[in-house]
Amino acid sequence: MSLGTTTSLAFKRTTDEKTGSIVTQLTPDSSVCNRNYFYQKCFTEDGNKLLISANFDTERNYHLLDLHNETAIQLTEGKGDNVFGGFLTTQDDALIFVKNNKQLIRVDLKNQEHSVLYEVAKGWVGYGTWVPNSACTKVVAIEIKDTDYMELDSWQKFAQFYHQKPRCRLISIDLKTGQRTTIFEENIWLGHPLYRPNDDNTIAFCHEGPHDLVETRMWMIDEKGDNMRKVYEQSEEESCTHEFFVPDGSKMMFVSYRPNTNKRQLCSVDAQTLAFKVEAEMPACSHLMSNYDGSLVVGDGSGTPVDVADNTGHGIENDPNLYLINLSDASIRPITEHNTSWKVLNGDRQINHPHPSFTPDDKSVLYSSDVNGTPAIYLATL
Numbered sequence: 559m560s561l562g563t564t565t566s567l568a569f570k571r572t573t574d575e576k577t578g579s580i581v582t583q584l585t586p587d588s589s590v591c592n593r594n595y596f597y598q599k600c601f602t603e604d605g606n607k608l609l610i611s612a613n614f615d616t617e618r619n620y621h622l623l624d625l626h627n628e629t630a631i632q633l634t635e636g637k638g639d640n641v642f643g644g645f646l647t648t649q650d651d652a653l654i655f656v657k658n659n660k661q662l663i664r665v666d667l668k669n670q671e672h673s674v675l676y677e678v679a680k681g682w683v684g685y686g687t688w689v690p691n692s693a694c695t696k697v698v699a700i701e702i703k704d705t706d707y708m709e710l711d712s713w714q715k716f717a718q719f720y721h722q723k724p725r726c727r728l729i730s731i732d733l734k735t736g737q738r739t740t741i742f743e744e745n746i747w748l749g750h751p752l753y754r755p756n757d758d759n760t761i762a763f764c765h766e767g768p769h770d771l772v773e774t775r776m777w778m779i780d781e782k783g784d785n786m787r788k789v790y791e792q793s794e795e796e797s798c799t800h801e802f803f804v805p806d807g808s809k810m811m812f813v814s815y816r817p818n819t820n821k822r823q824l825c826s827v828d829a830q831t832l833a834f835k836v837e838a839e840m841p842a843c844s845h846l847m848s849n850y851d852g853s854l855v856v857g858d859g860s861g862t863p864v865d866v867a868d869n870t871g872h873g874i875e876n877d878p879n880l881y882l883i884n885l886s887d888a889s890i891r892p893i894t895e896h897n898t899s900w901k902v903l904n905g906d907r908q909i910n911h912p913h914p915s916f917t918p919d920d921k922s923v924l925y926s927s928d929v930n931g932t933p934a935i936y937l938a939t940l
């Protein structure tokens with residue numbers, strides 16, 4: 559197989575008898591497939607095409623799935639695709655992704671033509687998910703000193719890396735010129751860089767590591783590197799995670815949790831004033847994502863978090879449901895069971911995470927699960 563190859567898929571539809579949701583399995587059982595990271599753009603604006611990762615070729619590469627024709631066209635090839643961080647441009651004309659922790663590549667959706675937008679400097683490694691501004695003219699990214707870097711292929715290494723205090727820098731990359739600007743650099747593990755939608759001057763990032771050890775996870779900083787501020791002052795026992803900007807830029811939402819309870823809170827801060835609000839009490843969801851204006855939120859029920867130091871104190875029963883949280887009438891209901899195993903597969907810690915998000919019309923949610931044996935991608939109607 560190679561670039562431009564079309565793979566036929568046979569979607570499988572079932573109806574959840576408890577909730578009435580129609581669940582469509584988009585990718586076949588024998589393949590290893592996943593959706594991208596939950597806040598990265600994966601649907602074209604019209605909702606007809608979807609960016610996925612699949613090993614239809616020998617490697618895990620990007621493909622553009624056509625939801626009407628039930629086919630997928632191959633966009634990338636060879637080893638080394640970061641299959642979580644890639645995203646479709648705002649203009650729907652390209653995929654942008656990182657290859658071999660080294661090159662930021664643009665792939666034209668029409669002819670799969672590749673162009674290198676940026677190359678990581680010698681002595682550094684490109685890390686994690688890189689996120690564009692709304693106009694898709696820049697990305698924010700994290701780079702780690704190569705002498706400090708290691709492959710994070712288990713949750714043990716995830717914890718170890720935190721204690722190592724790697725040299726990290728938060729950077730912005732101009733996609734036209736490939737020019738890099740360092741916003742902030744420190745001997746502390748940084749992750750989750752985000753441009754606030756429609757406001758390039760506000761950039762968010764996190765202190766990464768076991769959630770119960772990190773004192774303050776979420777931070778914001780001006781694009782020029784000034785005005786670094788805590789997004790939210792966590793209490794002693796509180797862990798925060800999976801922060802994201804509501805796509806209209808109004809708020810940052812995140813999950814807050816404490817030991818010895820399976821209760822979680824969906825919290826937010828106003829993206830401008832940082833005014834804090836508990837939006838909802840909810841079941842043990844790990845990841846959340848909202849619709850455009852933040853009125854609807856989807857979450858994936860989970861078990862004991864793996865990214866904490868005190869697993870015993872945080873031990874809870876597994877919750878296999880996807881939940882729809884409607885913030886306009888404060889209701890929460892299960893959509894369907896995702897039933898994923900959450901297992902690390904071949905050193906990939908994220909592949910069996912559901913990472914749910916809404917389709918552009920808010921009528922379905924997209925998620926990953928290995929319920930049928932191998933990681934696959936699903937849509938469930940609301």
Ligand SMILES: [Mn+2]
Nearest residue numbers: 845908911913
């Ligand atoms: Mn995850």
